[in-house]
Amino acid sequence: xxxxxxxxxxxxxxxxxxxxxxxxxxxxxxxxxxxxxxxxxxxxxxxxxxxxxxxxxxxxxxxxxxxxxxxxxxxxxxxxxxxxxxxxxxxxxxxxxxxxxxxxxxxxxxxxxxxxxxxxxxxxxxxxxxxxxxxxxxxxxxxxxxxxxxxxxxxxxxxxxxxxxxxxxxxxxxxxxxxxxxxxxxxxxxxxxxxxxxxxxxxxxxxxxxxxxxxxxxxxxxxxxxxxxxxxxxxxxxxxxxxxxxxxxxxxxxxxxxxxxxxxxxxxxxxxxxxxxxxxxxxxxxxxxxxxxxxxxxxxxxxxxxxx
Numbered sequence: 082x083x084x085x086x087x088x089x090x091x092x093x094x095x096x097x098x099x100x101x102x103x104x105x106x107x108x109x110x111x112x113x114x115x116x117x118x119x120x121x122x123x124x125x126x127x128x129x130x131x132x133x134x135x136x137x138x139x140x141x142x143x144x145x146x147x148x149x150x151x152x153x154x155x156x157x158x159x160x161x162x163x164x165x166x167x168x169x170x171x172x173x174x175x176x177x178x179x180x181x182x183x184x185x186x187x188x189x190x191x192x193x194x195x196x197x198x199x200x201x202x203x204x205x206x207x208x209x210x211x212x213x214x215x216x217x218x219x220x221x222x223x224x225x226x227x228x229x230x231x232x233x234x235x236x237x238x239x240x241x242x243x244x245x246x247x248x249x250x251x252x253x254x255x256x257x258x259x260x261x262x263x264x265x266x267x268x269x270x271x272x273x274x275x276x277x278x279x280x281x282x283x284x285x286x287x288x289x290x291x292x293x294x295x296x297x298x299x300x301x302x303x304x305x306x307x308x309x310x311x312x313x314x315x316x317x318x319x320x321x322x323x324x325x326x327x328x329x330x331x332x333x334x335x336x337x338x339x340x341x342x343x344x345x346x347x348x349x350x351x352x353x354x355x356x357x358x359x360x361x362x363x364x365x366x367x368x369x370x371x372x373x374x375x376x377x378x379x380x381x382x383x384x385x386x387x388x389x
Contacts, residue, residue: 082152082153082154082156082157082159082160082161082184083157083158083159083160083161083185084183085185086247087185087215087247087248089274089295091128091185092248092274092275092277092295092296093274093295093296093317094296094313095126095128095296095297095299095302095306095309095310095312095313096128096129096130096160096162096277096296096297096298096299097121097126097128097129097130097298097299097300097303097306098130098131098132098133098134098135098298098299098300098302098303099117099118099129099135099300099303100117100134100300100303100344100347100348100351100359101135101148102114102116102117102351102357102358102360103359103360103361103362103363104360104361105360106361107361109144109147109148110358110360111147111151113357113358113359113360114151114357116356116357117303117351117356117357118155118159120303120306120357121302121303121306122158122159123306123307124302124305124306124307124308124310125307125310126302126309126310127158127159128159128160128162129152129155129159129160129161129162130162130164130188130217130250130298131148131152131162131163131164132162132188132190132219133164133190133343134300134303134344134347134348135148135164135344136344136362136363136366137163137164137190138167139363139364139365140363142174142178145178146178148163149163149178149182149184150182152182152184153182153183153184161184162184162186162187162188162217163179163188164187164188164189164190164219165179165187165188165189165190165208165212166189166190166191166192166208167189167191167192167194168192168194169192169204169208172189172204172205172208173207173208173211175212176208176211176212179212179213179214180211180212180213180214184214185214185215185247186214186216186217186247186248187212187214187215187216187217188216188217188218188219188250189205189208189216189217189218189219190219191219191220191221191225192225196226197226197227197228197229197232198226198227198229198232198233198235198236199232199236200227201226201227201233202226202239202240205218205240205245206240206245209245215244215245215246215247216240216245216246216247217246217247217248217249217250218237218240218246218248218249218250219249219250219252219279220237220249220250220251220252220267220279221252221253221279222253223253223263230263230266231266234263234267234270235270237249237267237270237271238271241271241275248275248276248277249267249271249275249276249277250277250279250298251264251267251276251277251278251288251294252279252280252298254280255284258280258283258284258287258288259287259291261292264276264292268292273292273293273294273295275295276292276294276295277294277295277296277297277298278294278296278297278298279297279298280297280298281297281298281299281300281301281331281343282297282299282301282302282309282312282328282331282332283328283331283332283335285297285299285312285313285316285324285328286316286321286324286325286328289316290321296313300343300344300347301334301335301338301347301350301384303347303350303351303356304334304351304381304384304385305330305331305384305385305387306388307388308327308330308331308387308388311327312324312327312328315327330384330387333380333383333384334346334350334377334381334384337377337380341369341373342366344366345366345367345368345369346369346377348368349368349369349373349374349377349381350377350380350381350384353374353377353381353382354382354384354385355382355385356385
């Protein structure tokens, strides 16, 4: 895996957020997970972020150690980003495991427990120091850094200024992503080259055209990596109109992810599309019903077939 420091060129692209495959007894299946990685590579996507779609909120420490060892063994062409947290105690338990490897950074999962801007900032600094690596901050909701929104953004800016934070995954959902006062305030405080759109293909065009963000993350890229890469290439050369019909290919699949849960739908799609045997989902999340899988299968297969 890549071990060099994070640069603008690293953030400038598509970052896949894959699921982790499990056997039906719940144990992690690295052979099947490797099939997803190979599928992504064949489609031109080599940036891998393991987080929510891999259910890392619920992973055990023993499984986390397995994951880090597996990720570190991927080829040098891959930029591999593990996630950690979301609680402070969990971060500090995971820090010694991360410290064993030379990941360029780690993403801190957003915390929904009691918190405020100064407290989160202090905790993230301590975690970064303990893990001996910089962070990607994940803004999933406006209050991830506490109820004082501007104080939270000020804290993020200080983390960037001091080199603790080398990227921001911005994933606050808006009915109209072009109207986002919170994102505007963030971009007053940090250079937009640090910010990555974090909600998949749906808002990616607006985020890269209107806000000039560096790149975007995607889960559905695991189904059709060549098409997601084609969207980014259109956006990168300023062909925003050309990206629209490509983005439309993803919407039936994204609609079901939004309706039933992004991670559990993506997990099922891997198997339904014939990419990998994704297997069991860990508690506290339940698998899709047989009826839901029957509705999802055509969307997953059509998205995969769109690459032909």
